[in-house]
Amino acid sequence: MRVALAPYExxxxxxxxxxxxxxxxxxxxxxxAELVCFGESFLQGFDGLNWDYAHDRxxxxxxxxxxxxxxxxxxxxxxxxxxxxxxxEDRGDLYSSCALVQEGKIxxxxxxxxxxxxxxxxxxxxxxxxxxTGNFSYRGQVFxxxxxxxxxxxxxRFCTQGVLLWPEYVxxxxxxxxxxxxxxxxxxxxxxxxVLLVNSISRxxxxxxxxxxFFRGEVQQRACFDAQELLIVEI
Numbered sequence: 405m406r407v408a409l410a411p412y413e414x415x416x417x418x419x420x421x422x423x424x425x426x427x428x429x430x431x432x433x434x435x436x437a438e439l440v441c442f443g444e445s446f447l448q449g450f451d452g453l454n455w456d457y458a459h460d461r462x463x464x465x466x467x468x469x470x471x472x473x474x475x476x477x478x479x480x481x482x483x484x485x486x487x488x489x490x491x492x493e494d495r496g497d498l499y500s501s502c503a504l505v506q507e508g509k510i511x512x513x514x515x516x517x518x519x520x521x522x523x524x525x526x527x528x529x530x531x532x533x534x535x536x537t538g539n540f541s542y543r544g545q546v547f548x549x550x551x552x553x554x555x556x557x558x559x560x561r562f563c564t565q566g567v568l569l570w571p572e573y574v575x576x577x578x579x580x581x582x583x584x585x586x587x588x589x590x591x592x593x594x595x596x597x598x599v600l601l602v603n604s605i606s607r608x609x610x611x612x613x614x615x616x617x618f619f620r621g622e623v624q625q626r627a628c629f630d631a632q633e634l635l636i637v638e639i
Contacts, residue, residue: 405543407567408437408634409615411627413605416449417463419471423447426475430482432634438543439485440634443571443604443613444552445500445521447471447490450573450606453498455526464493467510472503480508489551489571497532502549502571504542512540512549517561520553537561545639550595559594567639568596572603575611578629585616585623593621600637605630 410429415421426442433440444450453460465471479486485506492501492515500521504512515534522531537554539546546566552573555562562568570592576584592599598619605613615627615635627635 405439405545405639406437407600407637407639408433408440409600409602409617409627409637410440410442410634411602411604411613411615411629412442412446412632413607413613414443414446414449415607417452418449419447419463419465422449423471423474426486426488427478427482429634430478430484430486433484434482437484437634437636439487439504441569441571441600441602442486442488443602444489444502444516444573445491446488446571446604450604453491453522455523457528457530460491460498460531461493461496464491464498466493467503467513469493472510476505476508476510479505485511487549487569487571489573497530499532499534500551501534502551502569504540504547504549506542511542512547514549514551516551516554518551518553518557520557521551539564539566548596555591555595559591562595564596566596566598568592568599570599570601572601573606574603575606577610578612581612581614581629585626588616589618589623590621592618598639605632
């Protein structure tokens with residue numbers, strides 16, 4: 405199986421622009437990979453929430469929304485599956501979530517368990533975390549998902565004999581990446597032998613998206629920073 409990591413740029417709060425980026429990634433991966441993966445909160449853009457509940461609920465997307473239907477249809481159109489981070493709305497509650505869409509249907513939806521995605525001192529209980537961190541089967545292989553700070557706060561909950569997918573958002577400079585890359589590889593090894601990390605580019609900051617294929621705490625492959633090109637990994 406081939407997995408394409410897409411360290412693409414998002415626009416904060418602009419769903420249409422970010423939907424076009426998802427489609428761009430699916431088109432680029434067509435015939436080259438079975439699955440293309442985007443970063444944490446990619447659909448709305450990390451920092452798209454402003455902690456006003458009415459605004460944030462309007463920006464969030466539910467599993468049965470027209471936006472999700474459009475995304476599901478894209479995977480059918482391009483014959484490629486998709487994993488992406490998004491702000492999810494479910495019965496009035498909001499989550500930082502990650503969905504894997506296979507052949508037009510949501511196969512797996514993971515909700516971040518760590519609290520670092522929100523401003524805890526200004527949000528109410530409707531901004532929630534998930535509870536489950538289990539493995540799931542995809543195309544005959546075992547996978548697990550962790551979002552950003554999950555793997556720093558509770559690496560023991562993400563231990564798996566399968567492949568760990570790690571969508572991130574960190575706004576590191578290139579100098580910071582040079583210092584942090586080794587630590588990220590070592591942290592990943594606490595949970596799984598094989599970990600695929602994808603981090604998005606954000607506009608207007610000294611922030612550099614990237615993608616890494618970690619194996620046993622070492623970097624096997626990396627994407628060129630800021631290239632908005634796919635890193636194809638053989639699983």
